[in-house]
Amino acid sequence: MKKVSELLHQLFENFPEVLTTLGVLAGGLLGGFLVKVILFALLRAYCRRKPGAVLAPSVARHLGRATAFFLPVLVLSLVLPLAPLGPAAREVMRRILEISLISTFAWVLARSLRVAQDVVRHHYQIEQADNLRVRKLLTQLQFVQKVVLSLIILFAIGLILMSFATVRKLGAGLLTSAGILSVIVGLAAQRSISNFLAGFQIAFTQPIRIDDVLVVEGEWGRVEEITFTYVVVRIWDERRLVLPLNYFIEKPFQNWSRTTSQLIGTVFLYVDYTLPVEAVRQELQHFVAQQPLWDQRVCALQVTDSKEKTMELRLLVSAADAGRAFDLRCAVREHLVGFIQRHYPTALPRTRLDGPTTVG
Structure with a gap:
């Protein structure tokens, strides 16, 4: 009972500071959310006035949820110095906000790739009859988008881990054995690495492109998707034929729309x-x-x-x-x-x- 009474006494003594801290935290989160609401309300109003616009509707569609988390965290990180916290509590809050800010910002960047894809697809219509140039561009765009998304995720994870002093020390130790580790990983992942390199070769030399008409493995279909490791061919009867990227480097196949669709x-x-x-x-x-x-x-x-x-x-x-x-x-x-x-x-x-x- 004595300990409980002491805790209650400390709580009542520090009640103004606790109330101020809660007010700063709630105000920061609410302020960030209100900024998001105002921004997207303006976007929706702009979309109503400009029905043919592409960028604004795409931003509203793809970035709404991500910014609903990012903006409150950003505003809270700006107003955190106003909170009367002790050194230990302030360090914990700073670390939590830093991780949250990196994560939500990476989420916003990842969703921004969808916005860029929508803008490019609007300007370059693949449904047109003579779409060779468009298919070249979209093939490269799809592969570059996946590479950039992977880099965003890797950098975000790296920044979060490097914010911890223990991980930084561990990373310095790992660098000394990186040569041996790279050899081991390279031997264990030869096929995955070759598929990844084949993806770069296909993206820029383009023996196949998105929406190309192929005859492969005795099946007629169109290239639906090109990923880091495999290609999805949509066959005429709605089946999907999934082939590794190396297949299109090592084996012959028919491409009926390589230079023209005629x-x-x-x-x-x-x-x-x-x-x-x-x-x-x-x-x-x-x-x-x-x-x-x-x-x-x-x-x-x-x-x-x-x-x-x-x-x-x-x-x-x-x-x-x-x-x-x-x-x-x-x-x-x-x-x-x-x-x-x-x-x-x-x-x-x-x-x-x-x-x-x-x-x-």
Whole structure:
């Protein structure tokens, strides 16, 4: 009871200081939060007046939660000297605020990368038809964004750890054995390091880019994402094919949009020798001329092979990109099969059985 009474006595004696300290802490946090509310209210008002703006809505969308923590901590760190704290308590509060300030500021920087990405994507639309330059830029942007995000996290952790004297002493000791440690880590993480270096090579030499059309592992799809270690290919039927970065450095693959998205589609028809080829050629040209999918570059029909029972017709049609080329090929194939069925049904592939001729 004596100790409790002593504590209560000290509390009542220091009550003005405690009340002032709580007021400073609450006022700092509340002041920072009010600054955030005012700033983002102004941003929302600006967005309403400028509906076509990109930067302000992106800042409001991505930085709202991060600044709701960063600004109160920042204001509190500014007003902390006003609190009547003892040396030990002031050092504890200073250390807590320092760690909080570093963490929340790193969070703001990380979310700012999303804002930069939104601005770039607005100015460079990947949905446009001729998007080669845009895909180059977005591929590099995605990789650089991941590198910068990793550096922000590493620097934040490093600054927090180095704020402790014990960790600084430990770091000085570790530097003496960094050579041996780097060799061990290098041997243990050879594949990860090679993937990381392959990521730099892909980002800047660009054998593949975001939204490139690939044929890889026998599958047709588009590059959806490029990370530090792997590439995600969105296959035409909505499946995802995940491949390591080294795959695109070491193995062959088809890139249908490396320099341009234009493609020539191929359709093969197998018909009887009695089919008049010129009539089919004219029908092909007439049909393709009416198709909006055709880009008016290539339209041709050739007899490319003659087999025992059929001849092979190869039809070439061009389109602006892989998707249009595929749809145009299907339309041409369907139309010409129907044309032959209607006008030359006897020219469809068939097997002849000729018996011996009977002399009467």
